[in-house]
Amino acid sequence: MSINTIVIVGAGQAGYQVAASLRQEGFDGAITLVGDEPGVPYQRPPLSKAYLLGKVGVAALRFRPPEYFDEHRIARIQGSVAAIDRDHRQLLLTSGEKLSYEHLVLATGARNRVPSVPGMELDGVFGLRSLADADGLSQRLGHAKRAVVIGAGFIGLEFAAVAAARGISVDVLELGTRPMARAVSTVTSRVFDQAHASWGVRIHYGQSLAAILGADGHVTGVQLASGEALPADLVVYGIGVLPNAELASEAGLAVNNGIVVDTQLLTSDPAISAIGDVVSFPSPWAQQPIRLESVQNAVDQAKTVAARLMGKPASYTALPWFWTDQGELKLQIAGLSDGHDETVVLGSVEQRQISVLCFRAGRLVAVESCNRPADHMAARKLIARHIPLSAAEASAEGFELKAFEAATREAN
Ligand code: FAD
Numbered sequence: 001m002s003i004n005t006i007v008i009v010g011a012g013q014a015g016y017q018v019a020a021s022l023r024q025e026g027f028d029g030a031i032t033l034v035g036d037e038p039g040v041p042y043q044r045p046p047l048s049k050a051y052l053l054g055k056v057g058v059a060a061l062r063f064r065p066p067e068y069f070d071e072h073r074i075a076r077i078q079g080s081v082a083a084i085d086r087d088h089r090q091l092l093l094t095s096g097e098k099l100s101y102e103h104l105v106l107a108t109g110a111r112n113r114v115p116s117v118p119g120m121e122l123d124g125v126f127g128l129r130s131l132a133d134a135d136g137l138s139q140r141l142g143h144a145k146r147a148v149v150i151g152a153g154f155i156g157l158e159f160a161a162v163a164a165a166r167g168i169s170v171d172v173l174e175l176g177t178r179p180m181a182r183a184v185s186t187v188t189s190r191v192f193d194q195a196h197a198s199w200g201v202r203i204h205y206g207q208s209l210a211a212i213l214g215a216d217g218h219v220t221g222v223q224l225a226s227g228e229a230l231p232a233d234l235v236v237y238g239i240g241v242l243p244n245a246e247l248a249s250e251a252g253l254a255v256n257n258g259i260v261v262d263t264q265l266l267t268s269d270p271a272i273s274a275i276g277d278v279v280s281f282p283s284p285w286a287q288q289p290i291r292l293e294s295v296q297n298a299v300d301q302a303k304t305v306a307a308r309l310m311g312k313p314a315s316y317t318a319l320p321w322f323w324t325d326q327g328e329l330k331l332q333i334a335g336l337s338d339g340h341d342e343t344v345v346l347g348s349v350e351q352r353q354i355s356v357l358c359f360r361a362g363r364l365v366a367v368e369s370c371n372r373p374a375d376h377m378a379a380r381k382l383i384a385r386h387i388p389l390s391a392a393e394a395s396a397e398g399f400e401l402k403a404f405e406a407a408t409r410e411a412n
Helices: 013-024 066-071 131-141 154-165 186-198 246-250 295-309 373-384 391-395 401-411
Strands: 005-009 030-035 074-078 081-085 090-093 098-100 103-106 110-112 146-150 169-174 202-205 209-215 218-224 229-231 234-237 241-243 272-274 321-326 329-335 342-348 353-360 363-370
Touching (some): 005 013, 005 098, 013 295, 066 074, 081 246, 131 234, 146 154, 146 218, 154 169, 154 234, 186 202, 186 321, 186 353, 186 363, 272 295, 329 373, 353 373, 363 373
Parallel strands (some): 005 030, 030 074, 103 272, 146 169, 169 202
Antiparallel strands (some): 081 090, 090 098, 110 241, 209 218, 218 229, 342 353
């Protein structure tokens, strides 16, 4: 049966991409993109980087200019979807409007986890997920003197680097013992720990937040569980996200740390696909179903669903990759390092130019490259092609990832 009406819920990275890819693939039916944020769909990564530094404006964040959507007959509705009526293949918006679909793509993303401590309502406390958040923060950055960041994950540390570059005194509270511990090896953590220290950022490990302190409705500092207090006129939290999966679970779709999808990104209802930050999916690169929060994942999953809807079904097998920019450091990660048991470090930790090769049971599973973009590109190809490389080979004097990868291609 051919599909004529596709509705996409969520106009972020994945939602925009599936609409654009459907048109690229030649889909001629109706596409409606429903999103609850105002304005033209935009990318989030610069929000905690170049946009906050004032290096790019809002126009540079947009995936496409407004006229693109009219030219490509992608109808945009600004609104929030309240419920899915699967029996009638209809969406109910909070406005009361109803919208019929033949196929539905859920791309509702994730939202920030909010610390459950007193004082979160104080003026000067921010999460960083949306353009509205970044605009609010941007206004404060000009006047702020002391910022406290809750969480030494990617977003917290990206913000810390921006704030330090803007001359603000920055303290970071981290429950764990090293930065970005969920996602990177200890060697990479060490490089970033030292870099932040050199920029004047103080990261306090093993510390948890007890309360945000304030006076006259404005934030004045934070109280740690240890009893210590740190002054602040700006507090930014980055303690992870929660998938926006309630719409799916209330409609009876399977949800388990995200909307559960099969290898082709179909939910438990064949008329509904789901993609991006909100999905838990089986991956050939992981032992368990995973939920990833990355541009690569949102874009590649969107392309996989668009191709399937155009009669080209395939399993989603793309190798995960990710990047973060902090100060002059650009970290690029290829593959998933979970459970790695051996590492080989190429380059120089002192110069903050390294690639950490992560092996699990003798197989290269991930490479973390800091300011070594050629290594990152080579690593993506090597891992995706399952080229065998042992830790002993990688440790040999003069070993270069790029040359090794090129040689494996010539050999074939
Ligand atoms: P989103 O982009 O979050 O879009 C989901 C949209 O759906 C949102 O607009 C949401 O409001 C809307 N929505 C939710 N529920 C409803 C509803 N019921 N009705 C209507 N609309 C709804 N990734 C990288 O790879 N590299 C980076 O450097 C990087 N930096 C980042 C920096 C920041 C500050 C942030 C926040 C994220 C960053 N990411 C980065 C992650 C990346 O942006 C996300 O993985 C990506 O945006 C996920 O796309 P998505 O479409 O799944 O979700």
